[in-house]
Amino acid sequence: MTDDKKLLTPEEIETYQHDGVICLRNILDQKWIDLLNLGVDRNIENPSKHFGDFTKPGDDARCIRDYWSWENIPEYQDFFKNSPIAQITGELMQAEEIRFLEDQYFQKEPGSVTPSPWHQDQPYYELKGDWCIVWIPLAPCDEDDSLSFAKGTHRSGQLFTPKNFSNDNENYHIDEQSSPLSEMPDVDNGEYDIVSWALELGDMLIFHPRMFHSNIGNTGDRRARRFVCRWITENVTFDEKVFPWATMIEGHSLQHGDLLRGHKFPLIWTREKGMVGA
Numbered sequence: 001m002t003d004d005k006k007l008l009t010p011e012e013i014e015t016y017q018h019d020g021v022i023c024l025r026n027i028l029d030q031k032w033i034d035l036l037n038l039g040v041d042r043n044i045e046n047p048s049k050h051f052g053d054f055t056k057p058g059d060d061a062r063c064i065r066d067y068w069s070w071e072n073i074p075e076y077q078d079f080f081k082n083s084p085i086a087q088i089t090g091e092l093m094q095a096e097e098i099r100f101l102e103d104q105y106f107q108k109e110p111g112s113v114t115p116s117p118w119h120q121d122q123p124y125y126e127l128k129g130d131w132c133i134v135w136i137p138l139a140p141c142d143e144d145d146s147l148s149f150a151k152g153t154h155r156s157g158q159l160f161t162p163k164n165f166s167n168d169n170e171n172y173h174i175d176e177q178s179s180p181l182s183e184m185p186d187v188d189n190g191e192y193d194i195v196s197w198a199l200e201l202g203d204m205l206i207f208h209p210r211m212f213h214s215n216i217g218n219t220g221d222r223r224a225r226r227f228v229c230r231w232i233t234e235n236v237t238f239d240e241k242v243f244p245w246a247t248m249i250e251g252h253s254l255q256h257g258d259l260l261r262g263h264k265f266p267l268i269w270t271r272e273k274g275m276v277g278a
C-alpha cells in the first residue's frame, strides 16, 4: 500500500531496481494524454533540427521522431511541470531532486516496418549518475507493438555500441583505438528474459538507461504514437563527449563534471517540498 502522499509502493520500487523496467497501470489522467497529443501535433508542425524521418525505402507507412523540442512546445512544458511524472520518477529512483531532461516522440503509421533496434539509452547521452526514461503511449498498443525489454540487463553495468536510427540502424562507426564498447549482443538468441506489455491510455513504462529495449514497428491498424521523456536526479553530471555520437541539449554552459543545473534542466520536484516546477 502507498501512504497518502506516495504514488508508488515499495514493491514497485523494488521491481524497477531489480528488473530495470516497470509497467505502471492507469496512472496518468486522460487530460495529460490529450495535452501530450496536442504537443506532439504542434511538434510535428514545428519540427526541431533533430527531426528524423526513418521510413524504410518503399514503405508507405511513415516513421518519424523528434526530440529536445520542449523550449518551443508549451504543452510539453505544462506536462513536465505539472503532471505526476516527476514525483513518480523521484520515488522510483529514491532521489532528493528531479529535473526534467528531454522530450521525444515516435510516431509509426499502421504497417510501419521500421523497427527501433535493440539498444541502451545510456551511450547516447553525455551523462553520469542516476536518471530514467518514461515511455507513454498516446494510443493504446498491443504487446507486439509495445516496447520490449531484456529484463535485468541494466545490472551488469556494461555499455554497448548504440545504433544510428537515422542510418538504417547501422552501428555507429567506432574508432577501435578510443571506444571501449563492443557490439550489442544478439538479444533474440533465446537467452534473455524478454518482457513486453499491451498498454492502454494512462499506462506507462519506466526504465533504466542501461536496459536493452526495442520495438518491431507497427503491425496494428492504427497510428502508434508515444511520448518519451527523460528525468535526472540530483547526482547527474555532464560527462563530456564520452562517445563521439553522444548529444546534449544546445546552449548549456556545462563543463565536464558539472552537476546538471540551470534553466536547461528545470527543477520540478524535491523530496522535501514536492512539486516546485510550476
Ligand SMILES: O=C(O)CCC(=O)C(=O)O
Pocket (backbone or CB within 6 Å): 106, 116, 121, 133, 135, 147, 213, 214, 215, 226, 228
Ligand atoms: O518507441 C520506440 O519505438 C523507441 C523508443 C526508444 O527506444 C527509447 O525511448 O529509447
